[in-house]
Amino acid sequence: xxxxxxxxxxxxxxxxxxxxxxxxxxxxxxxxxxxxxxxxxxxxxxxxxxxxxxxxxxxxxxxxxxxxxxxxxxxxxxxxxxxxxxxxxxxxxxxxxxxxxxxxxxxxxxxxxxxxxxxxxxxxxxxxxxxxxxxxxxxxxxxxxxxxxxxxxxxxxxxxxxxxxxxxxxxxxxxxxxxxxxx
Numbered sequence: 001x002x003x004x005x006x007x008x009x010x011x012x013x014x015x016x017x018x019x020x021x022x023x024x025x026x027x028x029x030x031x032x033x034x035x036x037x038x039x040x041x042x043x044x045x046x047x048x049x050x051x052x053x054x055x056x057x058x059x060x061x062x063x064x065x066x067x068x069x070x071x072x073x074x075x076x077x078x079x080x081x082x083x084x085x086x087x088x089x090x091x092x093x094x095x096x097x098x099x100x101x102x103x104x105x106x107x108x109x110x111x112x113x114x115x116x117x118x119x120x121x122x123x124x125x126x127x128x129x130x131x132x133x134x135x136x137x138x139x140x141x142x143x144x145x146x147x148x149x150x151x152x153x154x155x156x157x158x159x160x161x162x163x164x165x166x167x168x169x170x171x172x173x174x175x176x177x178x179x180x181x182x183x
Contacts, residue, residue: 010043011035025049101166104159108152115148 007016010029016022023036029044039049119141126137 009035011039101159101163104162105156108156108159111155112149112152115151116145118148119143119145 007030008014009016009032010025011031012035014032016030016032021033023031023033025031025036025042025045026047027042027045029042031039036049041048121141122144123137123141126140127134
């Protein structure tokens with residue numbers, strides 16, 4: 001008997017089967033993993049749950065409300081219809097555009113370092129050509145380095161924005177997979 005009952009879930013009150021994924025609080029209270037992720041605090045000891053996911057909690061609450069009506073909402077249907085487009089945006093992690101955010105951020109750092117080196121070389125060159133131009137050469141070198149550094153802010157920020165968008169797309173894709181499994 002592979003699906004025999006081990007314990008009762010402290011979250012939903014339903015039996016926890018041997019085949020279920022289980023999360024256990026420090027106090028020993030057992031939960032279905034899906035129940036545990038939706039609770040901010042343990043129901044048995046009221047300790048804070050570090051695995052709490054507010055988005056899953058809202059999803060679980062809405063799922064429970066709609067349990068009486070088995071018809072999915074139009075919003076869920078529209079969301080699932082966008083899944084294939086989202087997978088294209090999320091990418092498959094291969095090729096030229098894999099980790100494009102990291103590549104853009106690396107490019108920004110390279111440009112900043114190259115600008116600093118160019119500024120230093122400019123100062124050295126001006127100082128070698130004319131000793132009286134050391135102070136203006138230093139000023140020019142510093143200005144070149146600072147302008148190079150400041151000019152990379154937008155590029156680095158763009159890489160950060162893409163990284164954030166990819167993380168959001170990945171999370172949304174996981175939610176869509178969960179919605180499909182609930183059918």
